[in-house]
Amino acid sequence: xxxxxxxxxxxxxxxxxxxxxxxxxxxxxxxxxxxxxxxxxxxxxxxxxxxxxxxxxxxxxxxxxxxxxxxxxxxxxxxxxxxxxxxxxxxxxxxxxxxxxxxxxxxxxxxxxxxxxxxxxxxxxxxxxxxxxxxxxxxxxxxxxxxxxxxxxxxxxxxxxxxxxxxxxxxxxxxxxxxxxxxxxxxxxxxxxxxxxxxxxxxxxxxxxxxxxxxxxxxxxxxxxxxxxxxxxxxxxxxxxxxxxxxxxxxxxxxxxxxx
Amino acid sequence: xxxxxxxxxxxxxxxxxxxxxxxxxxxxxxxxxxxxxxxxxxxxxxxxxxxxxxxxxxxxxxxxxxxxxxxxxxxxxxxxxxxxxxxxxxxxxxxxxxxxxxxxxxxxxxxxxxxxxxxxxxxxxxxxxxxxxxxxxxxxxxxxxxxxxxxxx
Numbered sequence: 001x002x003x004x005x006x007x008x009x010x011x012x013x014x015x016x017x018x019x020x021x022x023x024x025x026x027x028x029x030x031x032x033x034x035x036x037x038x039x040x041x042x043x044x045x046x047x048x049x050x051x052x053x054x055x056x057x058x059x060x061x062x063x064x065x066x067x068x069x070x071x072x073x074x075x076x077x078x079x080x081x082x083x084x085x086x087x088x089x090x091x092x093x094x095x096x097x098x099x100x101x102x103x104x105x106x107x108x109x110x111x112x113x114x115x116x117x118x119x120x121x122x123x124x125x126x127x128x129x130x131x132x133x134x135x136x137x138x139x140x141x142x143x144x145x146x147x148x149x150x151x152x153x154x155x156x157x158x159x160x161x162x163x164x165x166x167x168x169x170x171x172x173x174x175x176x177x178x179x180x181x182x183x184x185x186x187x188x189x190x191x192x193x194x195x196x197x198x199x200x201x202x203x204x205x206x207x208x209x210x211x212x213x214x215x216x217x218x219x220x221x222x223x224x225x226x227x228x229x230x231x232x233x234x235x236x237x238x239x240x241x242x243x244x245x246x247x248x249x250x251x252x253x254x255x256x257x258x259x260x
Numbered sequence: 261x262x263x264x265x266x267x268x269x270x271x272x273x274x275x276x277x278x279x280x281x282x283x284x285x286x287x288x289x290x291x292x293x294x295x296x297x298x299x300x301x302x303x304x305x306x307x308x309x310x311x312x313x314x315x316x317x318x319x320x321x322x323x324x325x326x327x328x329x330x331x332x333x334x335x336x337x338x339x340x341x342x343x344x345x346x347x348x349x350x351x352x353x354x355x356x357x358x359x360x361x362x363x364x365x366x367x368x369x370x371x372x373x374x375x376x377x378x379x380x381x382x383x384x385x386x387x388x389x390x391x392x393x394x395x396x397x398x399x400x401x402x403x404x405x406x407x408x409x410x411x412x413x
Binding site: 040043044046047050051054090094151152154155156158159161162165184187188189191192193195196197 | 274277291292316
């Protein structure tokens with residue numbers, strides 16, 4: 001019994017120290033960027049985090065938009081309310097699916113890559129060499145990735161939403177024959193700039209913070225072996241996916257939760 | 261390693277695409293028009309019952325949306341609800357004897373306020389109260405009425 005309690009206490013302390021180290025690393029790294037001479041690093045990270053994620057974002061966006069429109073159309077057509085397809089599609093995407101699906105894809109595509117890269121740097125001792133040379137790895141390695149993630153996620157989310165809405169339009173209007181006027185005007189009538197687009201963008205920024213933070217920390221904290229890198233990468237994807245879904249619920253509750 | 265120039269160009273294109281996507285979302289999806297700012301004014305109306313009316317509900321005239329509900333407050337002393345509406349356009353178009361009714365879109369749709377212009381020469385100004393109001397029809401009350409009347413006859 002005592003033994004169990006002891007182990008429980010030890011594990012809690014371990015978790016606490018992990019969280020503490022992660023927070024300190026995060027704060028120092030975020031603080032560390034806006035200096036001249038780091039822009040090349042930042043641009044390279046935007047390339048590998050944002051540009052390389054573009055294909056998967058566009059493809060998934062199109063299929064998700066198309067499938068939502070298909071489902072909405074077949075159900076709404078039974079009530080003669082096909083005009084509401086555009087409205088439903090846009091609200092679902094802007095408020096929930098856009099940020100969440102982009103977050104999940106981002107965690108799988110970019111988060112895992114960040115962890116694996118930094119983990120490999122650590123296991124080949126590049127990080128300690130940098131420290132020895134007097135280069136701060138937080139500033140050179142961690143900070144550009146955090147900032148690139150923060151910048152890329154909202155942009156990727158917006159691209160995802162646009163592609164998905166046009167994908168839905170292709171299905172509903174071009175293929176199934178919904179009225180394009182009703183599709184767009186219903187959407188424009190119901191969607192509010194701040195309430196839907198703004199709050200969805202806040203979500204995507206929060207997700208970006210969490211995902212890049214988890215990814216960078218897992219890479220930085222990995223056990224420097226081949227197995228350790230594999231485990232850290234898995235943990236990044238699992239943890240950030242769970243965090244995205246959980247945070248989405250909390251954010252929705254906080255931002256839309258005024259159920260009069 | 262890809263050449264830095266290629267990286268820079270693709271990053272530029274990516275950021276541009278992202279910003280464009282935001283603009284499309286703003287203009288095409290949420291229907292923001294940048295020219296509508298010129299004149300909004302407020303009107304108030306008190307109702308005996310606003311059941312189902314919400315902030316951001318539509319205010320319409322002849323089926324055309326001309327404004328939104330911006331606030332709903334209750335006056336506990338009189339048991340009346342005061343609704344604040346933002347009307348698009350400039351003052352001087354609605355007569356003082358304009359009537360306001362709370363209606364429902366379709367059978368189960370959202371509640372909205374319908375304005376009916378009156379015939380007076382004097383016009384409503386910013387912050388005026390609409391006097392002639394009719395509250396929401398509450399389905400339960402109607403059914404209740406109907407049942408009691410059935411029982412009475």
